[in-house]
Amino acid sequence: MxxxxxxxxxxxxxxxxxxxxxxxxxxxxxxxxxxxxxxxxxxxxxxxxxxxxxxxxxxxxxxxxxxxxxxxxxxxxVRGAGVVAGIDFGHRHVRVALADVADPAISAAPERIELRADLPDGHGVTDGLATAAELLERAVTEAGARRAALRGAVVGLPAPLDLATGAVGASGVLPGWVGVPVAGRVAEHLGVPSWVDNDATLGTLAEQRWGALRGVDHGIFLKLSDGVGAGLVLDGRLYRGPDGTAGEVGHVAVDPGDRFAAVCRCGHRGCLETLVSTRTVTAMLEPLLGAPLTVADVVARARDGDAPCARVLADTGHHVGVALAGLCTVLTPRRIVVGGELAQAGDLLLGPLHAALGAAALPGTTRTAEVVVAELAEHAPVLGALALALDRCAV
Structure with a gap:
């Protein structure tokens, strides 16, 4: 539901x-x-x-x-009024967090139990929910709570969603989930009220409540991981758009005129996600360095003076800045918060990003725009799911 x-x-x-x-x-x-x-x-x-x-x-x-x-x-x-769950699915992982409905946190993220598990690339909804349920049972046990104390759950997914039905859209993005009314499946699986939302939107909610978007009336949260998405804050409110798909910046065509640009999972060519996803970053360097790499490996090598790694991170920041320039010209945000796995690159990514923004956006529209790393790091989407679950189950 x-x-x-x-x-x-x-x-x-x-x-x-x-x-x-x-x-x-x-x-x-x-x-x-x-x-x-x-x-x-x-x-x-x-x-x-x-x-x-x-x-x-x-x-x-x-x-x-x-x-x-x-x-x-x-x-x-009232302590002991129950617990809620936040569940964050990535392309290759699931993260589950559990918090008390009556957690007193208001200026900082709530005390919680948080667990993570890897998932196979291209996993389906049945296997994904089964793994999430296992993590949730472990979290309930660690919390010393009763399973019956679970009052509700919010699920975050890296895909466009129909917020009216909770169904996953966009063929090619989480292919094993397309068309599935996830909230209903979760509610059936867990036996509690459940809701579903986009992971970048939830990350925005968490940063707005407890992180780098606190007190920011006009801002953007950008999630750079296997997938690329954004959340928008306009006049202090989270903006979802009329159908809930606002912020799909990963599918902005960076060079739509290039007939030979990489094909994106959405079916178009030259989308930002094909240039800056974590897979793209590591795949460009693995043949050169002769070993499997993680983003953390790339960042560490770049900070140690490895020129190819530093160049790839700088190019990544540049591509993101170019893609965001039009959005910044229209919305004039005061702060851009970069989260997701690539945020650990820090200034190696943010410096070129800010420079590209200044060069490509309308002069003056980005002069007062800060570009900062997310305060909640990779935990932002699951914390956003918890925030929404706390709201829903308390009202």
Missing amino acids: NTASRPGSPAGLRDANRRRVLDAVRAAGAPTQAEIAAVTGLAPATVSNIVRDLGAAGVLAAGDEVRGGRRVRAVRL
Whole structure:
């Protein structure tokens, strides 16, 4: 099931108000309802109704306390109210994280148990979900929780998605998952409400809440891994587009006029992903260096003075900057956050990226745009899945 409320709808406003109340309680620890109303700007009657509803759901509890010689009614998060799961699928891995519904974290990522497993290239939905379920059972055991305490799960996938149905689109991207309504399959498999979203979108949500996009009203999160995707923050809000596919920058044609450019998994030629994916980076260097390589190997060699490795990383940054230039000209972001496996290259990648942006974008549109490495590193997508699960299961 993929039952996200539409922003601006009555249900969306209700959910947003509940999250504001929860954030106020997490930040203060045990505020009164009057204090919650003052912090959130919500009417006292609205706060009272939300506290009552979340109390009935077992998420909040209100009780009398004595403070400064007078009795007040304080509101607290209920520990043991349950746990939620974030599940991040890559082209060749799955990562599972588990957190308490009532985790008090607001300025930092929640305390969690996080596990990872490799998956074969081209894995199908059945094998992928089976591996994820095994990791989840281990995480529940490590947390000392009961399996029945799991209240919901959010799954991130490196593919375009139909947010209405949760089905994976775009033939050639996760071919073993195309057309599968993943949220429904996960809900059946785990027996709990489940939602699905794009992994770059979830990475954006995590960086916006706990990382390098905090307080940024106009920004871009760019995930550079086996696949390439982006998440957009406009006017302080995560922008998904009308059908949920906004941010597929990996399939921007960098040189659409080249009839001999590499064919992308989406079927087009010359997409950014064919030039800057982790596979492309390592494949260009392995024949030259005569050994299988990881991105970490390439970065280490480049920092040690290896000229071919440094050149490939610089070219990668350049290609990304050229592809982002049009987007920056239109959106004028204030910060571009680079995440994914290639982010570990740091200045070796970001310097050429910023230079290419300055050369290709409309003069002035990138003057105030910072280009920084993601604070949450490779954990951003699974943390975004946790953030969404915490929101959904608390409201």
